Amino acid sequence: MTLVRGAKSGSTIEGGLDVEKERWLGRQPIGLLFILPYVIFLIGIFVYPLVVQFVISFYDFFFAAPGADVDRPWVGLQNYADVLQDPTFQRSLFNVFVFMIINVPATVFLSLVLAYALNTKIRGLWFFRGAYYAPYVTASVAIVTVWLFMFGVTGIVNTVLGPLAPDPSWLINSYWAMPMIAIFVTWKQLGFFILLYLAALQNVPNEVYEAADVDGAGAVRKFRSVTVPGVRPATTLVIILATITGMNLFTEPYLLTNGGGPNGASVTPVFYMYQKGVEQGQAGYAAAIGMILLAITLLIALVQRRLLERD
Amino acid sequence: MSTPLPISSEGTPAQDLEVETPPRNRFRVFVLALGAVLFIFPFYYMVIGSFQAVADKSLSGILPHPGNMTVTNYQEINDAIDAPRALLNSSIFTIGVLLFTVLFGLLAGYALAVMHFRGRATVLSFVLLVLVIPFQLLQIPLYILIVRSYGLGDTYIGMILPFAINSTAVFIFRQYFLQLPRELFEAARIDGASELTTMLRVAIPLARPAILNAVLLTFIGPWNEFLWPFLVTKQQDMQPFAVALANYMNNVAGRATNPDGANMAGGVLLAIPPVVLFLIFQKHFTSANIGSGVKG
Numbered sequence: 168m169t170l171v172r173g174a175k176s177g178s179t180i181e182g183g184l185d186v187e188k189e190r191w192l193g194r195q196p197i198g199l200l201f202i203l204p205y206v207i208f209l210i211g212i213f214v215y216p217l218v219v220q221f222v223i224s225f226y227d228f229f230f231a232a233p234g235a236d237v238d239r240p241w242v243g244l245q246n247y248a249d250v251l252q253d254p255t256f257q258r259s260l261f262n263v264f265v266f267m268i269i270n271v272p273a274t275v276f277l278s279l280v281l282a283y284a285l286n287t288k289i290r291g292l293w294f295f296r297g298a299y300y301a302p303y304v305t306a307s308v309a310i311v312t313v314w315l316f317m318f319g320v321t322g323i324v325n326t327v328l329g330p331l332a333p334d335p336s337w338l339i340n341s342y343w344a345m346p347m348i349a350i351f352v353t354w355k356q357l358g359f360f361i362l363l364y365l366a367a368l369q370n371v372p373n374e375v376y377e378a379a380d381v382d383g384a385g386a387v388r389k390f391r392s393v394t395v396p397g398v399r400p401a402t403t404l405v406i407i408l409a410t411i412t413g414m415n416l417f418t419e420p421y422l423l424t425n426g427g428g429p430n431g432a433s434v435t436p437v438f439y440m441y442q443k444g445v446e447q448g449q450a451g452y453a454a455a456i457g458m459i460l461l462a463i464t465l466l467i468a469l470v471q472r473r474l475l476e477r478d
Numbered sequence: 479m480s481t482p483l484p485i486s487s488e489g490t491p492a493q494d495l496e497v498e499t500p501p502r503n504r505f506r507v508f509v510l511a512l513g514a515v516l517f518i519f520p521f522y523y524m525v526i527g528s529f530q531a532v533a534d535k536s537l538s539g540i541l542p543h544p545g546n547m548t549v550t551n552y553q554e555i556n557d558a559i560d561a562p563r564a565l566l567n568s569s570i571f572t573i574g575v576l577l578f579t580v581l582f583g584l585l586a587g588y589a590l591a592v593m594h595f596r597g598r599a600t601v602l603s604f605v606l607l608v609l610v611i612p613f614q615l616l617q618i619p620l621y622i623l624i625v626r627s628y629g630l631g632d633t634y635i636g637m638i639l640p641f642a643i644n645s646t647a648v649f650i651f652r653q654y655f656l657q658l659p660r661e662l663f664e665a666a667r668i669d670g671a672s673e674l675t676t677m678l679r680v681a682i683p684l685a686r687p688a689i690l691n692a693v694l695l696t697f698i699g700p701w702n703e704f705l706w707p708f709l710v711t712k713q714q715d716m717q718p719f720a721v722a723l724a725n726y727m728n729n730v731a732g733r734a735t736n737p738d739g740a741n742m743a744g745g746v747l748l749a750i751p752p753v754v755l756f757l758i759f760q761k762h763f764t765s766a767n768i769g770s771g772v773k774g
Contacts, residue, residue: 201673317523422728
């Protein structure tokens with residue numbers, strides 16, 4: 168509490184000293200104390216693990232029995248070289264690429280259209296909003312149970328489709344496994360992105376729509392020329408967040424397609440990192456995967472930001 | 479468009495006066511209704527399936543058949559994973575994460591919004607970095623540190639730690655405090671209130687909607703989280719419901735009389751708390767702050 172008092176930057180006699188202090192620490196240096204718990208945890212569970220991951224990615228680091236004294240030799244860039252040449256890792260990147268090709272455009276398009284439709288006063292609006300948010304607030308694990316039931320070999324989807332049903336069925340089909348995960352995640356996360364767009368739509372001034380009305384623009388034209396540019400910053404955010412989701416898939420390949428699908432058809436990088444690091448105990452190798460994914464994620468986020476915010 | 483005002487065949491026109499549905503909106507309602515069916519159906523089907531004595535995957539299985547209804551699936555899942563215990567674990571995990579999220583989020587959000595101090599910009603860029611690099615990409619070092627080095631496997635604190643800081647919450651609070659008029663804080667400072675008093679007496683009482691918003695948005699995170707508690711908990715009596723259910727699906731369900739039904743019974747139990755909470759607080763479930771927060 169005594170420290171808190173110090174926040175008062177009064178007009179003392181040593182005014183010059185205060186100005187000097189203010190220049191170095193800011194007007195409310197006590198802010199440092201407010202931010203301290205956050206910063207401590209930031210270092211403890213983000214910065215430090217990041218450093219640990221970076222360091223062990225250069226070692227042949229594996230898990231041994233607790234207390235056992237084992238030699239974990241420095242291997243330099245060997246882990247990175249091995250990971251980059253690993254066919255399963257390459258496959259996992261390809262799988263994520265397939266995922267994003269489907270998920271990102273579908274997410275942007277559907278969430279914007281639905282948010283646009285929901286941004287109005289109609290009867291039963293609460294019901295519609297509730298419906299679209301429901302998958303988002305529900306655990307993947309819970310929803311997977313009913314998707315397995317619906318998309319199983321003899322499930323209701325195949326019953327309806329009859330001879331049109333894919334063989335092997337959706338989740339055990341090496342062509343369909345990854346697109347199914349993309350559809351599942353798009354459907355599940357859509358509510359969150361609708362929320363983002365709904366907030367963004369409030370920032371599009373009504374006058375612009377009215378001006379478009381005066382110019383005789385139709386509904387589609389107004390959507391394209393007023394709404395889409397008006398929510399541009401939100402679109403940037405939606406694309407970046409959807410991409411991050413794609414880079415971090417674990418639950419869906421693990422549970423929906425039973426541990427990576429047929430022949431690794433739905434293995435994702437994070438799932439592979441888990442397999443290598445935790446299941447097989449090759450933590451150094453898994454750490455190298457982690458560092459590569461980190462670099463890719465940052466690079467994509469950066470490039471997207473540049474491209475999308477150019478004008 | 480010369481479509482007449484919608485007057486339902488049974489209802490009187492007067493009933494339709496409260497909310498007019500212009501013709502233009504009919505297409506809107508049609509699209510929304512079509513989409514809503516696609517979003518709601520799996521939930522409906524999950525509930526129906528969880529009560530089926532014998533899994534009915536035929537078309538008529540969409541409707542409940544009294545002769546094929548049972549609560550055995552719920553008994554089966556409860557016997558296998560001790561549902562109350564698993565739900566308790568989920569609750570402790572979730573509440574722990576929420577406490578950290580709100581406490582650290584308020585402090586950090588307040589400092590970043592209304593205080594001027596050295597290093598503010600650096601912290602802000604780190605908050606953004608945490609948003610871009612989620613913990614999944616750090617699962618290996620976190621696993622080594624928390625489970626192997628600190629021996630926090632199968633403990634609540636081990637489950638909670640990686641989620642203790644939450645960038646989204648910091649942005650929500652920061653954005654909310656930024657919207658409050660500066661004069662409020664200046665006046666309190668001139669009156670001689672310390673920063674802590676200003677925050678506790680002025681800012682936080684005003685920030686109740688933001689706190690509710692942050693709690694609602696972060697509640698579903700830990701409640702639904704799978705990967706981390708799955709890595710940290712080996713003992714079944716420490717597993718949150720999502721982990722216990724996933725392990726049941728993968729290892730045990732095959733032996734049940736109706737594996738699909740038992741899985742879905744578990745799915746329903748896991749889904750109920752967030753869905754109910756969401757229905758109660760639907761109005762407060764907005765994201766007005768996230769988008770602008772990240773831009774700032």
